[in-house]
Amino acid sequence: MPEIKVTPLGAGQDVGRSCILVSIGGKNIMLDCGMHMGYNDDRRFPDFSYITQNGRLTEFLDCVIISHFHLDHCGALPFMSEMVGYDGPIYMTHPTKAICPILLEDFRKITVDKKGETNFFTSQMIKDCMKKVVPLNLHQTVQVDDELEIKAYYAGHVLGAAMVQIKVGSESVVYTGDYNMTPDRHLGAAWIDKCRPDILISESTYATTIRDSKRCRERDFLKKVHESIERGGKVLIPVFALGRAQELCILLETFWERMNLKAPIYFSTGLTEKANHYYKLFITWTNQKIRKTFVQRNMFEFKHIKAFDRSYADNPGPMVVFATPGMLHAGQSLQIFKKWAGNEKNMVIMPGYCVQGTIGHKILNGQRKLEMEGRSTLDVKLQVEYMSFSAHADAKGIMQLIRMAEPRNMLLVHGEAVKMEFLKGKIEQEFSIDCHMPANGETATVTTNPSVPVDISLNLLKREMALGGPLPDPKKPRTMHGTLIMKENSLKLVSSEQALKELGLNEHQLRFTCRVQLQDPHSDPDTLNRIYTHLKSVLKGYTIQHLPDGTVMVESIVIKVSSSAEDTSTKVLLLSWSYQVKHFYFYNVISSNTRAVKRLILIAINRQISIVNHD
């Protein structure tokens, strides 16, 4: 039985360093290659030694696919390809290919330049790594090799995020990456067709959450920001430069305009302009509304939002600052946080998920005293708010995707074990399919049962279809017969006659003949004629032929009449049939007008033909 194996090297019952190995139809695929933001040591990257102990991965992997540009999905890519060693193709969408190297470079700078780490990938390595990237278009079927094909679907989540279908023969796996089932202010909702994969590998970040309506959350967010501004506080919104940031910018921009607010909104330097530019150029990846109106008004040209300068942090009065990174683990957002943490008028709004170990995670869990580098502690007095804006599917969304794709098996990654367990139960109950949730390094195996594709000769198929009439009747299944020829890699199903021809075999005729005597005073041709006439009247629906060579054929049974020279009224009936004779009944072959009524019953049923003579 063919098997599909799935082994997470990261994101198995965990969020961070997503990296999932899939073995399908003899092909090995790595899905995502991320880093873990909660660790600074070896655990930061997936454990590639699982694949091989001796160095390079090229010969062990057929391809690597990156679902989107978040670092927990692509942060280990240059390490994997340039330091461990992989030269095969890396697939990602155009926006991901455009944005991913920028974030990697950012990440590198923070790690190497600020923290002074050595033994890390270099800028050159990022460039070399990106040279191995093959861009992927939505819905395009990419043939990785003769057997392996991949196809990307829109995933929402962030610009350029994709779900991928991996297919070998009739076996397939879908990996969702991170996705979002509800359209938001700048992105559309994930979509997939009913592709019935053998396994659907889904993220499960919000496995247990069912989030209230997006509008409510937005109103909540705006209310909190507004209140804080009103009382003269400063609002820090840690974000990643691309993604949530743009959605929240659109939200605040329209709110500011509507409410005619004057407090400045800043976006931390560097990526701002550039990031918005990516959105403008990849506008086809945003939601329908933005796409439709972009010629008149590009939503990513902000009027109220200005570039941030480090010195502004100490300016008096209210302000809103978007700063990177989103989990408060380093960089500008952390610096500003340290400055503002002491004042209870201020507020930090965490608009996304925070990985364990980050400051974001700590303050969200209510920690009010933080140990900083150099053994100092930081008192957190400002308001901490969590707004679930991060665009992941919630439990409802995950179930919705399962309904869309109709997988045969389910596999959960990118979530916490306890929450996964809950969702797993729900999935198994609602869909009656197996749900796996392997931990890192653990392998989930699914046996598949693929049908065997065969080329059937059209003659045979049409003959078969014609028998059943235009509409096949499910209550009366028809049996068809043919010969399957297996040659090299081809499987052909043909009629037996054609098979003989194709295999160059001669046909061997097996015939049987038997003689029956009967009394009839007529001449031989007359007797035969009478038999013919009678058969015709009795055996309706059979092909009965009187051939000029003095034989009668009933289907493929041949009947001949002869008599001996001495006794012309004693006729010998010669019945001859072949081994393949079709089953049917002869009944009452009677020369009724003759005095001597002899009943000849010739029954040709299935495998035996018996001739019974009665007086």
Added chain:
Amino acid sequence: MKLYCLSGHPTLPCNVLKFKSTTIMLDCGLDTTSVLNFLPLPLVHSPRLSKLPSWVCKDGTINLEKELKECAGRVFVDSQPEFCLPERELLDLSTIDVILISNYHCMMALPYITEHTGFTGTVYATEPTLQIGRLLMEELVKFMERVPKAQSATCWKNKEIQRMLPGPLKDAVDVWTWKRSYSMQEVNSALSKVQLVGYSQKVELFGAVQVSPLSSGYSLGSSNWIIQSHHEKVAYVSGSSLLTTHPQPMDQSSLKNSDVLILTGLTQMPTANPDGMLGEFCSNLAMTIRAGGNVLVPCYSSGVIYDLLECLYQFIESANLGTTPFYFISPVANSSLEFSQIFAEWLCHNKQSKVYLPEPPFPHAELIQTNKLKHYPSIHGDFSSEFRQPCVVFTGHPSLRFGDVVHFMELWGKSGLNTIIFTEPDFSYLDALAPYQPLAMKCVYCPIDTRLNFHQVSKLLKEVQPLHVVCPEQYTQPPLTQSHRSDLMLELQPPPMPYRRCSVLNLPFRRRYERVYILPELANSLVPSEIKPGVSMATVSAVLHSKDNKHTLQSVPKPPPVPPSKKRKRVMEEPPVVLAPKPLLSGAVPLEAFLATLQKHGITEVKVEETADGHILHLQADDTLIQLEEDGTHIVCDNNEPLRTTLRDLVLRFLQKL
């Protein structure tokens, strides 16, 4: 498999392919050359046009003074221009399942096909094709609706009258089917039927056929199509280009091994080199400006204009044209320029890498930013106040019959300083200019047609090796004006099958196989036997299920036990029990081994007689004969069923069953 040809225009094709119970329309091009027979639609009242004399037949018998006007010896219809539609009578258009669009120029007849014909199918196109196609349609509608013309001339179409008219009106075909432009509402309704596809996406049609668009290199999102089942492959090649301009390069390898290749959309200017034309375009433009004249470039709002602007971007400084204003006037000018920047996925590699920086892929963004290029929806409004001469104006429509270009013709036509440069290959420039004669302005004809030329297409066909090629009849002979140029036609072995408007071709296609899936349970139960090294066979008895054009084979279910019936039925009424038919036999029965086997089964009294073809075995005890030959065995046995069965089984031991 049949091909219905609804358009005779080789670059604006409209064919319908019937293939495996699906009806697929390939493109729906609108032949706009018919508008050349009409008078231009001026945006501003033109005294010259309104004073044109009516045409009167020489013998005075026909007088259609309201419908026909004469200008410089040519007769024009004074009416809203009309288009020559694809043939609508050849087959029932409501039976069309899908329409595949290859590029935005080849979809302009879409509303005529999808609206008011009962069409209920789906249209497949790439996103750039849809968006830019929408712009071109919108432009066409606006051009027409901006200058409504009350009059709709029909009398001239009367067969008796048309016969008397001078050419080319006399020779125009199917004039009764010519139609005015559609409305925006019809455009929107037609385009709402479009389903977007990406290159190399495999789209299943009813489980029977798979269609897939391939990059064709001609324009943004332009595609060729593969229409295939598991065993048959039709390639549809429409406007394609091997030149490196802005679109993604042409995908040639996927066209390989097709049974039939339908070839349309070759270059209309086989003797004009696009690069040379581009050079001429620039030098004429510079010359005119330097001499103080204006340059008019009649063009479509998308396509080659992007390349022209890019070329000018590099040329402007070196030619010292930095202060010359460039105007692009069209109701969709802004949209076209904006849209061109957002289709990174559909661009050539160079342009793609610019987007990664992130920079706009086309340099016209910079031309606009630096105010060198300005775009306006029409000559009315802002343009009239900001307009400075000498200048360069890009505007449509290239037929010179409607759109803002008509105004510039009237405005600039009288001065020899000005130049009109034709770059679009769709219209003969002499015909286009006819209603403006006499004309003082200079005319330069440098048509830029990047589509495949005959040399490129021969090379391509050699590489992809289709079994048969179908093409418009125009491609099977040299152009009329250059009948000695045998290099300007397709020469292939076997010769291509030509089509013309209203042809119905039977494509030389023999379908032999179909895909069927053997379910695992049945597959496991099959017992293969090896016939010769590497070749095995197995007999299959199975139930065939056909659903949604997918066939599966399942194991034969065991028949339920027959309940004992109390009533005795007459034998005749009982249906024959359906059992597996006997297999065919193959091989031969070897005499010695067979005799030995007979002996083992207690049949010893056998007299063997040699014949010409084999042997006759006489089983003396039973008065039974067995005739053994190379290709047959004949058992002659009278009323002894058990013996016959035994003998049969013994014979079968030596034979292979199929």
